Amino acid sequence: xxxxxxxxxxxxxxxxxxxxxxxxxxxxxxxxxxxxxxxxxxxxxxxxxxxxxxxxxxxxxxxxxxxxxxxxxxxxxxxxxxxxxxxxxxxxxxxxxxxxxxxxxxxxxxxxxxxxxxxxxxxxxxxxxxxxxxxxxxxxxxxxxxxxxxxxxxxxxxxxxxxxxxxxxxxxxxxxxxxxxxxxxxxxxxxxxxxxxxxxxxxxxxxxxxxxxxxxxxxxxxxxxxxxxxxxxxxxxxxxxxxxxxxxxxxxxx
Amino acid sequence: xxxxxxxxxxxxxxxxxxxxxxxxxxxxxxxxxxxxxxxxxxxxxxxxxxxxxxxxxxxxxxxxxxxxxxxxxxxxxxxxxxxxxxxxxxxxxxxxxxxxxxxxxxxxxxxxxxxxxxxxxxxxxxxxxxxxxxxxxxxxxxxxxxxxxxxxxxxxxxxxxxxxxxxxxxxxxxxxxxxxxxxxxxxxxxxxxxxxxxxxxxxxxxxxxxxxxxxxxxxxxxxxxxxxxxxxxxxxxxxxxxxxxxxxxxxxxx
DNA sequence: TACGCTGAATGATATATATCAACATGTCAT
DNA sequence: ATGACATGTTGATATATATCATTCAGCGTA
Numbered sequence: 001x002x003x004x005x006x007x008x009x010x011x012x013x014x015x016x017x018x019x020x021x022x023x024x025x026x027x028x029x030x031x032x033x034x035x036x037x038x039x040x041x042x043x044x045x046x047x048x049x050x051x052x053x054x055x056x057x058x059x060x061x062x063x064x065x066x067x068x069x070x071x072x073x074x075x076x077x078x079x080x081x082x083x084x085x086x087x088x089x090x091x092x093x094x095x096x097x098x099x100x101x102x103x104x105x106x107x108x109x110x111x112x113x114x115x116x117x118x119x120x121x122x123x124x125x126x127x128x129x130x131x132x133x134x135x136x137x138x139x140x141x142x143x144x145x146x147x148x149x150x151x152x153x154x155x156x157x158x159x160x161x162x163x164x165x166x167x168x169x170x171x172x173x174x175x176x177x178x179x180x181x182x183x184x185x186x187x188x189x190x191x192x193x194x195x196x197x198x199x200x201x202x203x204x205x206x207x208x209x210x211x212x213x214x215x216x217x218x219x220x221x222x223x224x225x226x227x228x229x230x231x232x233x234x235x236x237x238x239x240x241x242x243x244x245x246x247x248x249x250x251x252x253x254x
Numbered sequence: 255x256x257x258x259x260x261x262x263x264x265x266x267x268x269x270x271x272x273x274x275x276x277x278x279x280x281x282x283x284x285x286x287x288x289x290x291x292x293x294x295x296x297x298x299x300x301x302x303x304x305x306x307x308x309x310x311x312x313x314x315x316x317x318x319x320x321x322x323x324x325x326x327x328x329x330x331x332x333x334x335x336x337x338x339x340x341x342x343x344x345x346x347x348x349x350x351x352x353x354x355x356x357x358x359x360x361x362x363x364x365x366x367x368x369x370x371x372x373x374x375x376x377x378x379x380x381x382x383x384x385x386x387x388x389x390x391x392x393x394x395x396x397x398x399x400x401x402x403x404x405x406x407x408x409x410x411x412x413x414x415x416x417x418x419x420x421x422x423x424x425x426x427x428x429x430x431x432x433x434x435x436x437x438x439x440x441x442x443x444x445x446x447x448x449x450x451x452x453x454x455x456x457x458x459x460x461x462x463x464x465x466x467x468x469x470x471x472x473x474x475x476x477x478x479x480x481x482x483x484x485x486x487x488x489x490x491x492x493x494x495x496x497x498x499x500x501x502x503x504x505x506x507x508x
Numbered sequence: 509t510a511c512g513c514t515g516a517a518t519g520a521t522a523t524a525t526a527t528c529a530a531c532a533t534g535t536c537a538t
Numbered sequence: 539a540t541g542a543c544a545t546g547t548t549g550a551t552a553t554a555t556a557t558c559a560t561t562c563a564g565c566g567t568a
Contacts, residue, residue: 092421094429095508113414113421116407122418145410146403153370153400159413160367164376166420167346167367173428174467175348177554205516213428215556220517254349431524459546469526474547 034059034134037084037107043158046150054144059136064088064127070110073124079135081110086131087193087202091210092123100210102165103128103193103203109158115142129202173213176254181212182222183251186232190241198240288313288388291338291361297412300404308398313390318342318381324364327378333389335364340385341447341456345464346377354464356419357382357447357457363412369396383456427467430508435466436476437505440486444495452494 034056035049044052061084064070070081073093088104090112101123104110114120115138145152172184185208190199203211209219226232231243231250241247288310289303298306315338318324324335327347342358355377358364368374369392399406426438439462444453457465463473480486485497485504495501 092425094425097429099425099428113417116411116414117418122421142407146407149400149406152403152406153396156399156410156413157370159410159417160370163367163413163417163420164371166417166424167376170420170424170427171346171348171353173424174353175351216515217517217557218555224517470545471527471547472525478547 043154046154055136058140059134061134064131066127066130068127070125071121073121075121077114077119077121078138080138080141082134083108084132087129088125088131089128090123090125098210178214178218178222179250180254183247185212198238201237201239297408300408309390312394313388315388318385320381320383322381324379325375327375329375331368331373331375334392334395336388337362338386341383342379342385343382344377344379352464432468432472432476433504434508437501439466452492455491455493
């Protein structure tokens with residue numbers, strides 16, 4: 001079922017050569033401090049000052065330009081990634097198409113299931129907007145999980161929430177038709193990602209399609225229909241949901 | 255995106271009334287011993303004899319007839335379920351249709367993401383064949399995770415493997431067309447569930463459809479095509495894959 | 509300004525898939 | 539054996555969706 005198509009996928013992003021990543025890694029380090037930063041990062045609240053300092057001292061900061069790849073599905077996974085600014089996406093490279101699992105905004109982490117299995121990434125991550133991120137050595141993280149049960153529970157809780165989110169997503173993708181799926185994605189964007197109503201769509205139409213599991217053309221057509229029905233407006237990159245009630249209705253009737 | 259449709263779903267299984275479950279729970283208790291049984295249950299290998307006895311003393315055994323519901327999506331989740339004989343399915347009740355996430359055979363566990371979130375089930379479970387299962391109080395389980403880091407790691411590893419499996423499944427469901435999806439399910443059945451090549455299909459055609467995210471009629475039609483092309487045979491409930499290579503090909507070309 | 513490039517939009521067409529309806533088969537209790 | 543009921547099978551049809559081709563708009567660069 002699952003095939004790592006490294007060669008194929010590398011060529012899909014010809015702009016970012018591996019060396020560039022390492023250059024960026026060395027560019028800026030330790031520019032701020034975990035103890036200050038973690039206020040929004042819920043799972044870190046279970047850590048003591050000493051433990052936070054452990055993470056802080058082993059971390060380094062990286063910046064990515066929009067479109068650049070953060071890591072590739074199939075590659076080793078030595079770091080735990082925490083996005084501190086900008087917007088990133090994590091996506092599975094499937095059979096010709098990509099499926100975006102979720103968008104990652106500050107302060108959120110990217111940790112894949114591979115960390116505890118074979119230390120490989122099971123999905124790719126890329127910057128959608130210009131991003132900064134902190135990388136922390138996975139082994140530091142794993143040690144904390146072994147030594148601090150509260151932190152372990154927070155971690156498991158986090159993984160569980162992600163899993164629940166994925167369930168919703170699978171049902172949306174497999175049992176709703178296009179209108180309902182686009183409605184779901186629009187709610188996801190306005191409620192969970194941009195968190196405001198007239199919001200700037202910083203993702204492309206292709207990303208919108210990859211989030212809702214359909215072709216770019218279909219996604220565009222449905223946006224147009226929603227516009228014509230007065231459910232939303234799009235001016236440039238600014239989208240506003242005018243009739244959330246009707247949109248909810250569309251989401252629920254599939 | 256996510257709606258718990260309890261009323262709708264109860265009526266979908268008119269045969270099993272809630273009282274029946276409790277009657278069965280009281281029928282047989284402590285018929286065997288975790289220390290003997292756990293040989294196949296990998297995550298328990300991290301537990302000491304004392305810890306196993308903790309689980310053993312708080313567990314009780316239940317049996318379910320084929321078709322009976324083990325628990326319902328949306329209900330509280332006080333127990334951790336370990337299937338000790340027979341075959342069960344876990345499935346999400348979506349918009350009209352069900353999606354089977356996986357089949358559970360001995361010795362495997364059913365633990366949902368709700369345990370660490372809101373103590374609710376996020377999917378339903380039902381017996382496909384007659385089943386016996388052990389129920390263990392979730393709090394006993396959670397305590398062991400707090401106190402035994404090895405066990406915690408095994409648990410996280412387990413959850414991770416399940417997550418990886420789900421990724422494959424999502425890609426199959428959203429990016430392959432029907433032939434590829436049915437091929438994937440047939441491999442799943444022969445390699446992971448029944449583990450033999452001429453195998454008895456104890457699941458119904460509807461279950462096959464719910465595993466591959468399509469209508470029952472479409473699933474049947476594709477089985478017929480596979481028969482006509484000599485890829486497999488079906489006699490009664492016995493299915494045999496004759497040309498696994500070609501089936502693999504179909505799986506991979508989507 | 510003109511050029512070329514990339515992402516977005518639109519229309520025409522092909523096709524995968526669900527739905528509906530009818531029919532067959534098996535199974536169980538009477 | 540008989541009927542009733544669930545499950546499986548098949549065919550005809552409708553429809554959701556992808557694909558292909560084309561045009562358009564914005565944007566940086568020569």
